[in-house]
Amino acid sequence: MKKRWLILIPALLVLAACSTEAEQEITTMTTTSVTIEMAETDAVTTESTTSTTPTATATTTTNTTTTSTKKPTVQPGSASYAYDYPGIAPVLARVPADPYLICVNRNYHLPENYAPALKVCVESYPEKIQMEATAATQYKKMYDAAKADGAELIPYSGYRSNARQKTNFERLIQTNVDRGYSYTQAVNIAAQSILPPGCSEHAAGLAMDITSPGVWDTRVSFDTTKEFAWLTANAHEYGFIMRYPKDKIEITQITYEPWHWRYVGAGPATAMKASGQCLEEYLGLA
Numbered sequence: 001m002k003k004r005w006l007i008l009i010p011a012l013l014v015l016a017a018c019s020t021e022a023e024q025e026i027t028t029m030t031t032t033s034v035t036i037e038m039a040e041t042d043a044v045t046t047e048s049t050t051s052t053t054p055t056a057t058a059t060t061t062t063n064t065t066t067t068s069t070k071k072p073t074v075q076p077g078s079a080s081y082a083y084d085y086p087g088i089a090p091v092l093a094r095v096p097a098d099p100y101l102i103c104v105n106r107n108y109h110l111p112e113n114y115a116p117a118l119k120v121c122v123e124s125y126p127e128k129i130q131m132e133a134t135a136a137t138q139y140k141k142m143y144d145a146a147k148a149d150g151a152e153l154i155p156y157s158g159y160r161s162n163a164r165q166k167t168n169f170e171r172l173i174q175t176n177v178d179r180g181y182s183y184t185q186a187v188n189i190a191a192q193s194i195l196p197p198g199c200s201e202h203a204a205g206l207a208m209d210i211t212s213p214g215v216w217d218t219r220v221s222f223d224t225t226k227e228f229a230w231l232t233a234n235a236h237e238y239g240f241i242m243r244y245p246k247d248k249i250e251i252t253q254i255t256y257e258p259w260h261w262r263y264v265g266a267g268p269a270t271a272m273k274a275s276g277q278c279l280e281e282y283l284g285l286a
C-alpha cells in the first residue's frame with residue numbers, strides 16, 4: 001500500500017554532509033516543497049537542491065522499519081525523474097544518514113543536483129579515472145594492496161555524469177532498435193545492462209568498473225582473472241562489493257557484471273559479504 005505524501009519543508013535547512021575521513025562539511029541547502037512517492041510506513045524523506053558541491057548530500061532521514069513491501073510505486077511520468085523513457089519511472093532515492101549506502105537502480109534515481117566531490121583514484125594511469133573522494137582514497141588503498149599481491153586492478157570507468165550516462169543509454173537503445181526491437185522493448189533491454197541517466201552508481205561517484213591486464217575491457221571473462229579472485233577475497237576490507245552478482249539478477253535487474261564494484265564502506269561491505277546479501281537486500285529494499 002503506497003500513499004502520495006505532500007511534504008512541505010521549511011525553506012532553509014542546514015544539513016550536514018559527510019566528507020572525507022579528515023573533514024566534515026556543512027552545506028546549506030534551500031529546499032522547496034516536493035511530492036514523494038513512498039511506502040505508507042516510511043519516514044520523512046526530503047528532496048534537496050544545492051548550489052554547492054558536497055562530497056555527498058546527507059538528508060536527514062529516519063530509517064524505515066516497515067515490514068510491507070518497499071518497492072517504490074512505479075508509474076509513468078514519475079514527477080521527480082527528469083528523463084522520459086517508456087517503462088522507466090524511478091522515484092527519488094532516499095539519501096541515508098550514511099550517504100555511501102545510497103541505493104540507486106532502475107527504481108530509484110539520484111537527487112537531481114547530486115554532485116559528489118571527485119578525486120582521481122590512481123594518478124599513475126593517463127585516463128585519470130575519478131570517484132567520489134573517499135571512495136577514490138579507498139580504491140587507491142585497495143589498488144596498492146592488490147598490486148603488492150601481484151594483481152593490477154586497472155580503473156576502467158569510474159565517475160560518469162548523467163549526460164554521459166544518457167548518451168551511453170540512448171546509444172544502446174538505438175542499437176536495440178536497429179536490431180528490430182520496438183522502442184519500448186529496446187529501452188527495457190538496454191536498462192538490463194546500462195542504467196538510465198540519473199539511476200547509475202557511476203553518477204554518484206561510488207562505482208568503479210575494474211579490468212585487468214589481458215582483459216582491458218568490461219567482460220564477463222574478468223571473473224577468471226587473478227584480479228577478480230583478489231577482489232572477491234579482499235575488496236570488502238576496503239569497502240567495496242561486487243554489485244551485480246549472478247545470483248541476484250532478479251533483484252538488481254542488471255545482468256551479471258563481475259567488473260562493477262561499488263563502494264559502501266568497510267562495515268557494510270563486510271556484513272554483506274558475510275550474509276551473501278546484495279545492496280537492495282541489505283537495505284531492506286528487495
Ligand code: ZN
Nearest residue numbers: 207208209260
Ligand atoms: Zn559499472
